[in-house]
Amino acid sequence: MSKSVLNINNAGLTNDQAEKIWSGLRTAIIEIQNQNASELRFEELYRNSYTLVLHKHGDLLYNGVRRTVAENLVKISNEVSNTVDGQLLEKIVEAWENHKIVMTMINDVLMYMDKTYCLLKKKEPAYNMGVLLFKDHVIMEGQVANRLKSLLLENIRLERTGRTVDRILLKNVLCMLVEVNVRNTDIYKAVFESDLLSSTAVFYQQESQNFMAQNTVSDYLRKIERRIRQEEDRALEYLDKSTHAKLRHVVQTELISNYAQQLVENKSTGCVHMFHNDMVGDLRRMFVLFSRVPGTLTHIRSCMSSLVKKTGTNIVKDPENLKHPKFFVQKVLNCRKKFHIFVKRSFMEDRSFTRDLKDSLEYFINLDSRAARYLSLYLDDMMRKGLKGKSPDEREKILNDVISIFRYLSDKDVFEDFYKKHLASRLLTDNSGDREDEKMMISKLKAECGHQFTSRLEGMFADIQISSDLMASFKNQRKDQSNVDINVTVLTTGFWPVHNMEHCTLPPEAKKATDEFATFYKTRNSGRRLTWQTQSGTAEVLCHFKHGNKLLAVQTYQMCILMLYNRAETYTYAQIAKLTNIPDKELRRHLLSLAHPRVKVLKKFPNKKSLAPSHTFTYNYGKQSPLFRIKVPLLKVENDSKEIKVPPSVEEERKNRIEVMIVRVMKTRKTLDHNTLMSEVMKQSLRFSVKPIFIKKRIESLIEREYIERDKNKRGLYHYLA
Amino acid sequence: MYTWLFDYVKEEGIRTIGKDVAEYVWSLALAPFFKDYDLWLKYLKEKYELSVVKRDLWNCLYDFATTEVHSLEEYDRDTGCWPSYIDDFIDFIRKSQKNI
Numbered sequence: 001m002s003k004s005v006l007n008i009n010n011a012g013l014t015n016d017q018a019e020k021i022w023s024g025l026r027t028a029i030i031e032i033q034n035q036n037a038s039e040l041r042f043e044e045l046y047r048n049s050y051t052l053v054l055h056k057h058g059d060l061l062y063n064g065v066r067r068t069v070a071e072n073l074v075k076i077s078n079e080v081s082n083t084v085d086g087q088l089l090e091k092i093v094e095a096w097e098n099h100k101i102v103m104t105m106i107n108d109v110l111m112y113m114d115k116t117y118c119l120l121k122k123k124e125p126a127y128n129m130g131v132l133l134f135k136d137h138v139i140m141e142g143q144v145a146n147r148l149k150s151l152l153l154e155n156i157r158l159e160r161t162g163r164t165v166d167r168i169l170l171k172n173v174l175c176m177l178v179e180v181n182v183r184n185t186d187i188y189k190a191v192f193e194s195d196l197l198s199s200t201a202v203f204y205q206q207e208s209q210n211f212m213a214q215n216t217v218s219d220y221l222r223k224i225e226r227r228i229r230q231e232e233d234r235a236l237e238y239l240d241k242s243t244h245a246k247l248r249h250v251v252q253t254e255l256i257s258n259y260a261q262q263l264v265e266n267k268s269t270g271c272v273h274m275f276h277n278d279m280v281g282d283l284r285r286m287f288v289l290f291s292r293v294p295g296t297l298t299h300i301r302s303c304m305s306s307l308v309k310k311t312g313t314n315i316v317k318d319p320e321n322l323k324h325p326k327f328f329v330q331k332v333l334n335c336r337k338k339f340h341i342f343v344k345r346s347f348m349e350d351r352s353f354t355r356d357l358k359d360s361l362e363y364f365i366n367l368d369s370r371a372a373r374y375l376s377l378y379l380d381d382m383m384r385k386g387l388k389g390k391s392p393d394e395r396e397k398i399l400n401d402v403i404s405i406f407r408y409l410s411d412k413d414v415f416e417d418f419y420k421k422h423l424a425s426r427l428l429t430d431n432s433g434d435r436e437d438e439k440m441m442i443s444k445l446k447a448e449c450g451h452q453f454t455s456r457l458e459g460m461f462a463d464i465q466i467s468s469d470l471m472a473s474f475k476n477q478r479k480d481q482s483n484v485d486i487n488v489t490v491l492t493t494g495f496w497p498v499h500n501m502e503h504c505t506l507p508p509e510a511k512k513a514t515d516e517f518a519t520f521y522k523t524r525n526s527g528r529r530l531t532w533q534t535q536s537g538t539a540e541v542l543c544h545f546k547h548g549n550k551l552l553a554v555q556t557y558q559m560c561i562l563m564l565y566n567r568a569e570t571y572t573y574a575q576i577a578k579l580t581n582i583p584d585k586e587l588r589r590h591l592l593s594l595a596h597p598r599v600k601v602l603k604k605f606p607n608k609k610s611l612a613p614s615h616t617f618t619y620n621y622g623k624q625s626p627l628f629r630i631k632v633p634l635l636k637v638e639n640d641s642k643e644i645k646v647p648p649s650v651e652e653e654r655k656n657r658i659e660v661m662i663v664r665v666m667k668t669r670k671t672l673d674h675n676t677l678m679s680e681v682m683k684q685s686l687r688f689s690v691k692p693i694f695i696k697k698r699i700e701s702l703i704e705r706e707y708i709e710r711d712k713n714k715r716g717l718y719h720y721l722a
Numbered sequence: 723m724y725t726w727l728f729d730y731v732k733e734e735g736i737r738t739i740g741k742d743v744a745e746y747v748w749s750l751a752l753a754p755f756f757k758d759y760d761l762w763l764k765y766l767k768e769k770y771e772l773s774v775v776k777r778d779l780w781n782c783l784y785d786f787a788t789t790e791v792h793s794l795e796e797y798d799r800d801t802g803c804w805p806s807y808i809d810d811f812i813d814f815i816r817k818s819q820k821n822i
Contacts, residue, residue, distance in 0.1 A: 674803045696806050703778045704737060710778070715785060716803035 013055040021048050022057075022064050025109075029065065032105050033072045035098075045109045058117035065110065069130050073099075073137040081142055088144075089151055093172045095138065096180075103130035128182045135180040135187060145191050148173065152192055153199050159234070160203060171238035178240050185242060193243055197250050200231075204254035212259065216269035218282040224255045224289055252293050260296035264303050271303040275342065283346035301353055304339065305360045311335055312364030316371055325377035326386070332371075333401050336361060358408075365408045366689075369646055375405055376418035379441070383426055387437050395437060403444050411688040412449065417650045421497045423457065427464055428489060428536060435461070449687070459495035466490065474520055486513040490521070491533070498649065501535040504556075505581040507563035510539075534560075535586065543601070545623050552601065553631045557582050557590040562601070565619040574613035589635040591617065599632050654688060658698045661685070666708050666720040674716040724751055728780045738774035741766065748783075756787035758815070765814045770807065779805050 013021075028045050031037060052061045076095050083091040107114070107127040114125040124132065139145055152173065155165045177188040185193075204227070211220055231251050235244045263286070264271045274283050283300075290296040312335060315321075321328040339357050347353040365371045379402055387395050409415055423438070439461070446454040467489040474488070506514065518530055539559035541552045554562065560580045564571060571579070577587055588611055595604040595617060602617045646654075658681065665680045666672060672680075681695050699718070702708050711717035731747055732739045745766065753759045782805050 693806065693809075700776075700778055700805055704776050710781075715782065 013051070013057060018052060018055070018057040018060055021052055022060055025049060025052075025061070026064060026068055028109075029068050029106060030072070033069075033102050037105060042109070046112070049110050050112045053113045053117050058113060058121070061110075061113060062117065062121075062123060065106065065126065066129060066133070069103075069106075069133050070137060073133055077138045077141045077144075080138055081144060085147060085151060088147055089169055089173055092138070092144070092148070093169065093176065096134065096172075096176045099130065099134050103127050106130065124182070131180055131182055139177075139180060139187070139191075148177075149191050149195055153195060156196065156234070157199070157203065160230070167238050174238060174240055185240065188240060193240075193246070196239075196243070197246060200247065200250050201254055204251060205258075208255060208259060212262070217263050217266050217271075218269065218274070218279065218285075220259075220263065221282060221285045221289060225285060227251065227255060228289070256289055256293045256296060260290060260293070261299050264299040271300060272307055275304070275307055275339075278338075280342065280345050283342060284348075287347050287350075297350075297352070300347075301356050304342070304353070305356045308335065308339055308357060308360035309363050312361065313367060316364055316367055321370070321374050322377075325374045326381060328371075328374040329378040329401065329405065332365070332405055336404070362408045362410065365405065366410045369411065369414045371405075372409055372411065372415040373418050375402060375409075376415060376422050378402065379419065380422040380426065383437060383441075396440070399437070399441050399444055402441075403448060406445075406448065411646065411650075412453075413653060413687045414646055414650050416453065416687075417497075417647055417653075420457065420460075423460065424497050427460060429538075453687075456495045459492060463491050463495060464489065470521075470524075474517065477520065478516075483513045483516055484509055486517060488517050490530070499533065499535055501533070501586075502581070502583055503532065504534045504560055504583075505579065506532075506534065507560055507566075509563065510559070540629075546621050547624050548628075550623070550625060550627075551629045553629060554594075555590060555632075555634055557586055558594055558632060558634075561591060561594065569621075570616050570618040572613065573611055573615045573617070576617065577613075589637070593632060593635045596635070599630075601632065650688075654690070654694075655698060657687070658685070658690065658695060659702060662695070662698060662702060663707055663720075666718065670720050671711075672718055673714075674718070677718060724784045725781055727751055728777055738776050739780075741770070741773050741775055744775040744780070752784070752787055759787075761815055761818075762811065764818075765811050769810065769814050779807050782808065 025045060025048055028040050031040060049061060052058065076099070080088070080092055080095055104127065107125070107130075110126040117123070118125050123129070139148070152170065155170055159165045174188065174192065177191055178185050181187040207227075208220075211223060215223075228248075228251060231247060235247055239247065266273075271283070271286075273279075274286075286300065287297070290300060312332070315328065315331045315335065318328070318331075343349060343353050343357055382398055382402075387398065390398075406412070406415060426438070442454050442457050442461075445457075470490065471487060514532060521528075521530060534556050537556040539554055539556060541554060541559055541562050543550050543552055543562070552562070557580070560582065561576060564576065564579055573591070576591065577584065580587070582590065591602075592604075592609070592611070593599065595602045600620050600623055603620045605616045605618070661681050661684050662677065665677060665684075677699070678692060678695055682690060682692075699708070703710065703718075706721055708718045709721055711719060727747055728739065731743055745763070748756075748759075748762075756762065786804065786808055
């Protein structure tokens with residue numbers, strides 16, 4: 001009979017009636033809280049609360065519910081507070097889950113209130129209200145929050161040291177903290193998150209310090225990797241989503257950022273050690289880890305750059321390079337290959353790394369002109385000997401290696417200069433072989449630099465071919481067989497490197513032969529002028545000795561000297577000089593080589609290395625040798641270590657090129673201002689690096705020679721003069 | 723008038739005038755309104771390595787003497803488009819000022 005009756009009449013409820021209804025509801029709530037909900041009838045409760053709200057007794061209802069829930073929670077709070085630490089987490093989760101079930105049921109009963117009264121009065125709906133009450137009475141009561149905090153953090157600490165913990169329990173506690181403040185995660189943050197972050201920082205600070213002191217960088221990197229994985233795992237498994245990024249940031253800062261530079265620069269096991277020992281995997285690990293934290297990769301990059309530059313500089317400056325240019329090229333290639341592997345496999349072809357490697361290689365290759373020179377010497381060596389006997393693939397690979405270093409040269413014309421000189425020497429002295437390799441090299445250079453680069457080189461080849469055809473017909477036509485046999489190569493000026501040597505006086509026998517050829521040539525090509533290049537060329541001289549004739553293979557100058565001995569047995573140095581007209585420096589080495597103890601074709605008096613005009617040279621009639629054909633080697637020229645700078649011929653060439661460029665630009669544009677002219681020229685100068693002051697001087701030279709002029713009013717404007 | 727002087731003074735067939743001749747004419751024509759003429763003379767004696775003076779330098783020197791405010795900070799090597807010997811001259815002044 002304590003059941004209420006729905007009053008259809010809609011004549012308001014009196015306060016007494018309302019109180020009665022409320023009291024019934026209150027009992028129901030208590031039953032629910034005591035887990036006795038099965039006896040209750042849902043529609044009735046719903047109806048009752050509906051009635052109360054409808055008849056403007058919402059306040060009574062709301063506050064009543066609030067009070068009832070709170071009373072119950074106080075009881076629960078005591079239970080929780082009195083639980084020992086070891087069971088606190090379970091207890092509070094249990095209490096929370098129960099509470100949620102209770103509140104859900106209550107919420108169902110009070111739905112009408114939520115939708116009307118709560119909205120109107122801007123009060124929290126029933127469920128939320130219950131949750132917040134739980135927060136106030138159970139969690140934030142007394143020491144509970146603090147105890148929760150320490151328990152949670154302790155669990156995490158244990159897990160970090162390798163112990164297993166109940167992750168599901170932790171997850172539930174943390175979810176509770178998140179949900180319990182309804183609208184935001186402030187409680188979660190205050191009770192848990194901010195302390196988590198700070199204790200994490202401290203934990204890893206200590207761990208790093210201890211570990212770094214006693215372990216290698218590689219080991220440390222492995223450890224970081226493990227730790228980061230663990231923390232990611234932890235975050236996914238039981239931490240709230242909002243914590244993930246923050247935790248990651250703390251971990252990365254403590255483990256990586258703070259130590260990045262130290263790790264790279266560690267003297268015994270850092271990056272330099274790793275590079276030297278090809279520790280590709282470790283570097284890769286470092287790269288991947290550092291990629292997470294902006295600003296740390298630069299340390300690795302700059303370590304690599306300075307190592308490459310240092311290694312490379314040592315390679316270039318090695319004095320052994322001159323004797324063995326092969327080593328230079330090999331070492332540079334090895335260096336390049338080694339670091340390419342790192343860039344590819346450790347640094348995942350990252351663009352900045354690729355660019356830095358290229359810059360570093362260019363840096364030491366262009367320190368001075370030595371690299372260009374060694375490269376050309378290497379090529380010379382290969383062409384003369386090294387390529388023989390190798391398969392076509394191997395040959396091509398060697399040439400490709402040369403090209404790949406060539407690409408890094410910024411002053412390509414210096415290389416061209418050396419290459420031309422060496423090529424000329426090869427073409428003129430070595431008549432064997434089909435020169436396929438030479439031609440392959442030239443076509444590769446053409447592919448790199450355009451046909452302009454190689455047009456003169458190809459002219460050299462053409463000359464050789466033409467000369468050999470010429471010689472064939474010359475030999476056929478020869479009438480006067482009494483002249484010495486002569487083999488002539490005709491060089492077109494402009495294709496070949498320039499030698500400014502004075503002409504020596506040829507012995508009459510030789511002169512007759514050269515004249516004969518000159519006449520022959522003029523019949524074929526009138527209007528051309530022939531100049532005999534006596535500084536090069538070889539001769540074979542049949543020499544009469546007491547113990548038999550010998551055939552001496554000598555240079556042209558040596559031949560001139562030897563032929564003198566047809567007329568006398570002894571000459572002084574001064575006499576030889578006058579009679580042959582050979583330039584002094586060349587005369588010295590050609591003469592001394594004939595008198596050299598290993599050769600002994602001439603006897604020198606006094607028998608010292610020094611040379612004075614009065615020293616005499618006598619034909620060594622008594623010379624003996626097991627061989628018939630003797631090659632007389634020429635003393636080497638002293639090496640010009642000044643070749644670190646750009647050779648003067650290249651310097652001249654550059655002046656001309658720049659001037660041609662300036663004139664060409666001015667001719668097209670007619671009028672141009674200084675800065676535009678400068679930038680145009682610099683753009684077009686691909687063969688070598690050029691400084692602005694150089695261009696400026698060329699401009700002034702052209703002004704002087706009246707190719708261009710300055711504007712009358714504006715100094716910085718130039719006009720083309722036709 | 724100044725630019726005409728160059729042609730007047732120079733010989734037939736050559737494009738330049740001798741350094742001493744230039745000095746003499748400069749002392750008459752330029753010195754009165756060239757503030758740093760003494761420094762210029764010093765530069766000619768100590769640093770200028772050629773024995774002749776080219777027309778371009780002659781012409782531009784007039785501009786330099788009259789319009790250029792000789793504050794070294796304002797002198798712009800790259801965009802000023804002065805002949806390279808005038809750049810040299812400025813360097814010379816800077817160096818000698820440092821030594822003082």
